[in-house]
Amino acid sequence: MNGGVGCDRSEEVIHLTRGPSGLGFNIVGGVDQQYIVNDSGIYVSRIKEGGAAALDGRLQEGDKILAVNGKDLKNLLHNETVELFRNAGSEVSLNVQHRLQPQNGSAGYRGDGEPGGIPLAVILVPVLAIAVAGMWAFLRYRQRM
Template identity: 70%
Template sequence: MNGSVAGGGYAEEIISLTRRPSGLGFNIVGGTDQQYISNDSSIYVSRIKKDGAAYLDGRLQEGDKILAVNGKDLKDLRHKDAVELFRNAGCDVSLKIQRRLQPQNGPVGHQSHGESGGLPLAAILVPGLALAATAVWILLRYRQRM
């Protein structure tokens, strides 16, 4: 991702799109009058339209929070005012977005402090393989003596 990691598991990115005849190619939800998330009046991408500018670019995702359009902050706007801002943004549109980062899987057996769960796979697999190898060795030695 071409952006910076903000505190709390979020990343911000600037995405530049060129408007197509059909528009920017995505729908939005939210605003002070139509909150998408309770107690959050932010503007979010609700749908990426197939073959639209956002879809062809590939970086904008459903669920992304749009923080600014062409440098204009979207904070505390009514839904219709946000829509109007997008409509009047011109041909080349710069979006500042925020995306929640998905947890990444670490190496097998890796656990963070405070993380609950059972034994890591390696703690079970390694002794099990050692036991199986020992059993095979004993069986082969036993068959050799017969």
């Protein structure tokens, strides 16, 4: 999973007020559960509908969270980070690195929490077409023998 390579990033501080269902997003990553190869950072994996993050609108799936209330998230285990979020209080300040989409039209990120690239159908359809054409040519060749 190497979704961060080749994408520019911008940083922002986002202040959220904890709602009835928390901050309204899920995270992945940490020293023990790397989401992106050779990167132990913490990433937003899902924004919950109607949650504090969704209502604010600035935090996006795929964003990297650099700090919570000024506490750097570098070199933390996933569970340590979860506890940090749980104990952050009702007013939470997030230092966030947004992922910017490449300008060449390539999606690069599917939006479902997983890094993406070329959709499978783009590769699969031409390969299947070549295989069918090859099989047809082989069968025609055998009929003539």
